[in-house]
Amino acid sequence: MSDRQIQIVTDSFWPLLKAGVLYTIPLSLITFALGLLLAIVTALARMYAWAPLRWVAGFYVWIIRGTPLLVQLFIIFFGLPMVGLTLDAYPSAIIGFSLSVGAYGSEIVRAAIVSIQKGQWEAAYSLGMTRVQALRRIILPQAARVSVPPLGNSFIGLVKDTSLAAVITFAEMFRRAQQIVATTYEPLLLYCEVAVIYLLFSTVLSVLQNVSERYLERYSAS
Amino acid sequence: MIRVRGIRKAFGKQQVLRGVDFTLPAGQVLVIIGPSGSGKTTLLRCLNLLEVPDHGTLELGNVSFAFTPGAKLRPQDVLSLRKRTGMVFQSFNLFPHMTALGNVIEAQVTVQKKRKSEAEETARLLLGKVGLADRADYYPHKLSGGQQQRVAIARAMALEPEVLLFDEPTSALDPELAGEVLKVMKQLAAEGLTMVIVTHLMKFAEEVADHVLLMDEGLIVEEGPPHEVFRNPKSSRAAQFLSVLTD
Ligand SMILES: Nc1ncnc2c1ncn2[C@@H]1O[C@H](COP(=O)(O)OP(=O)(O)OP(=O)(O)O)[C@@H](O)[C@H]1O
Ligand SMILES: [Mg+2]
Numbered sequence: 487m488s489d490r491q492i493q494i495v496t497d498s499f500w501p502l503l504k505a506g507v508l509y510t511i512p513l514s515l516i517t518f519a520l521g522l523l524l525a526i527v528t529a530l531a532r533m534y535a536w537a538p539l540r541w542v543a544g545f546y547v548w549i550i551r552g553t554p555l556l557v558q559l560f561i562i563f564f565g566l567p568m569v570g571l572t573l574d575a576y577p578s579a580i581i582g583f584s585l586s587v588g589a590y591g592s593e594i595v596r597a598a599i600v601s602i603q604k605g606q607w608e609a610a611y612s613l614g615m616t617r618v619q620a621l622r623r624i625i626l627p628q629a630a631r632v633s634v635p636p637l638g639n640s641f642i643g644l645v646k647d648t649s650l651a652a653v654i655t656f657a658e659m660f661r662r663a664q665q666i667v668a669t670t671y672e673p674l675l676l677y678c679e680v681a682v683i684y685l686l687f688s689t690v691l692s693v694l695q696n697v698s699e700r701y702l703e704r705y706s707a708s
Numbered sequence: 709m710i711r712v713r714g715i716r717k718a719f720g721k722q723q724v725l726r727g728v729d730f731t732l733p734a735g736q737v738l739v740i741i742g743p744s745g746s747g748k749t750t751l752l753r754c755l756n757l758l759e760v761p762d763h764g765t766l767e768l769g770n771v772s773f774a775f776t777p778g779a780k781l782r783p784q785d786v787l788s789l790r791k792r793t794g795m796v797f798q799s800f801n802l803f804p805h806m807t808a809l810g811n812v813i814e815a816q817v818t819v820q821k822k823r824k825s826e827a828e829e830t831a832r833l834l835l836g837k838v839g840l841a842d843r844a845d846y847y848p849h850k851l852s853g854g855q856q857q858r859v860a861i862a863r864a865m866a867l868e869p870e871v872l873l874f875d876e877p878t879s880a881l882d883p884e885l886a887g888e889v890l891k892v893m894k895q896l897a898a899e900g901l902t903m904v905i906v907t908h909l910m911k912f913a914e915e916v917a918d919h920v921l922l923m924d925e926g927l928i929v930e931e932g933p934p935h936e937v938f939r940n941p942k943s944s945r946a947a948q949f950l951s952v953l954t955d
Contacts, residue, residue, distance in 0.1 A: 609801035612756055613815035614791035614867065616783070623818050627805050 491672060495679055498666045505662035506683055513658060514645045517580055521587020521644075522637070526626075528592035529599065534617070543592070550589035556650055558582050563654040575656035579648070587644060594636045598629035631702050638695035642688050649684070659683065709734050710755065710871055710902070715764035715775075717750055724750045725761065726926035732919070734870070735900040739913040739934070742923035743949055748906045751923070752873050755904065756793040757786050768792055769870050791819060794864030796874045800856045802848040808835060808859045809844040812866050820867060827866075834862035838892050854885030858892055871902040879908065910953060914938060922946050 487495075531543035550558070563578040573581070602625050610620035649660035663680040667673045710732045717725040724747045732738045740748045753759040755766070761775045771789050773781065803811050809831050816827035835844050838858035848856050857877055864872055874893070878886035890912050897903060897916045907913055913920060913934055920937040922930040930937055930946035941947045 603801075605797060605799055605801035606803065608758055609795075609797065609803065609863075611758060612790060612793070612795035613863070614787050614819040615815065616787065619818050623814065624803055628803075631805070 487675075491675055494666075494670050494672055495675055498663075498670075498676060498679065501666070502659055502662055502680055502683055505657065506659040506687065509656070509658040510645065510648050510687070513576075513579055513583070513648050513651065513656075514641070517583035517587055517648075518641050518644055520580070520584040521591055524584060524588030525591025525595050528588055529595035530621070532592065533596060533599065534621075546585075547589045547592055550585055555582065555586050555647065556653065558585065559650060559654050575651070575654050578654055579651040579656045579658075582654075583644065583648065583651075586647075587640065591637065591640060594633050594640065595629065597636075598633040599625060601632055602628050634702055635695070635699055638691070638698070642691050642695070645687055645691065646684055709767075709769070710904070711765075711767040712755070713765045715751065715754055715761045715766070717747075717754060717759060717761045724926050725754070728764075728923075728926070728928060730919075730921060730928070730931070732871070732902065732904065734902050736918040737897045737903045737905065737916050738919050738921065739917035740904065740906045740921045740923060741908065741910075741913065741949075741953075742921075742929075746923040747926045748923055749875050752795075752875050752904060752906055755871075755873055756790050756795055757781070758795075787819075791867050792870045794867065794869035794872045796857070796860050796864050796872065796877050798876045798880055800848075800853070800860045800880070802856055802860055802863070804848050807845050807847055808840060808851065808855075808862075811848070811859055812862045814866075815863070816866050830866060831862070834865055835859070837865075837895075838862045839888070852885055853881045854888045857881065857885075857889045861889070861892060861896075865896075865901075871904060872896070874903065874905040874907070876906055876908065908953065910938060910950075922949065924949065 528543045528547065531539050532547070535543065559578065559582040562573065562582050563575065566573065606624055606628065607620055610624045615623070648658055651658050652661035652664060655661070660680055663676050667676045670676065710730075712731070713729050715725050715728040716723070728747075728751055730738065740751065742748050750759055754761045755768075757773075760781065762777045764775050766773045766775070766789075768789060769792060771785060771792065773785065773789070802808075803814065806814060809828065812831035812834055813824070813827045816822040816830060817824055820827075822830075832841065832844060835841050838861055840855060840858055840862070843851060843855060843859075846855075848859070851859065861872075861877075877893070878889050881889065890909070893903070893905070894912075894916055903916075905913075905916070917934045920931060920934045921928050922937060922941075924945050930941050930943050937946065938950060941950055
């Protein structure tokens, strides 16, 4: 590497990391929180709701899982203004990613609920609990533990997927890298650098995931 | 008091209960025995409506049900019946995310809406009764099977039910651990709790039972006080089953 290239890499490191910390991470956290809420509501709706609501939930999951996230983002950001609904890049990204987390997450939540032994429901019912009480107090807390590992994977996936928000002009980390490439003409260097930062983020998250799993294992039935 | 009349239950085409009647006065212990598949578990589960019978009537204290196929039961009636019955399962079914104490507190707070402090007091009392006062803060997976089942008994008693239902409570346990559970059950029987117990343990049945039902293919084929049923069975089916069991 030439001195100039080393200079470019070091100069761009902090701006990239800053974009990651200011935009990539918050976007991931916000959409994950919203998406998780949506996932739980969707999973419960698909399993227990009144039939029309069940269909709505199933339809939503079908659409989101059956179409590319990139296309969904384009529809929200470039398409919706055609019907008078113009959203900034940030809210568009939040909506797009939350819908995605909600749909895929609902399958994880549903599988976790189904995995709880029937005996747990029966014990709850035998004590006079209603279905809602049994879910809230007995089933969901256990399902939450079961879904931590797969949801952790989803979160790591989400952090990487947020790079797609670059195409709808949202100034997250990857977009920042593109902008620096536009002025320095060093695509290989910059894109590798941003890849390393994503790798850094995912690695930290994987470690956190392992720690939380080990913590949860201490309390789970063997 | 529990009164059951003409209880029938089918799973698909298979008739599992074919007209069961019995009356259990308060304070008595009823033991149900019978070969595998005779419908003992199903009958027990009908008593707290984990299974809903197709026909017949069920009375417990002042709640009563008349079953007809396809009829919907009022949810509040079902809940009210379940609050008056406690069930102890073969596989314990403790809530693994709660301590022993938490397991016994849970329904008092969620179902009965008791204050936490009051519920905790009751829970500690019950854990003491089953000999586990010193295990209150243990999670189920840190307890032996016998201890787990005793916590389950305390949990089933937390709402002060009018009757306790036991489905082979010791069949998942080593004899040694089973002994400590049986001891607790004998003590509860001596205290005058109303209990319905499905078990294969004849010696235990003879000790605690006021009345024994022997079921076969969904019917009661023999009933009476334990010494009569066990020593002088009237039906040949009962004699045959008992000879296999005492071998
Ligand atoms: N939920 C169910 N669906 C279909 N069939 C069932 C169901 N529960 C029980 N059965 C059938 O009903 C019959 C009676 O079962 P039940 O569990 O009441 O017998 P049991 O007397 O408790 O036997 P065991 O001594 O083996 O526990 C069996 O043939 C069983 O296969
Ligand atoms: Mg059984």
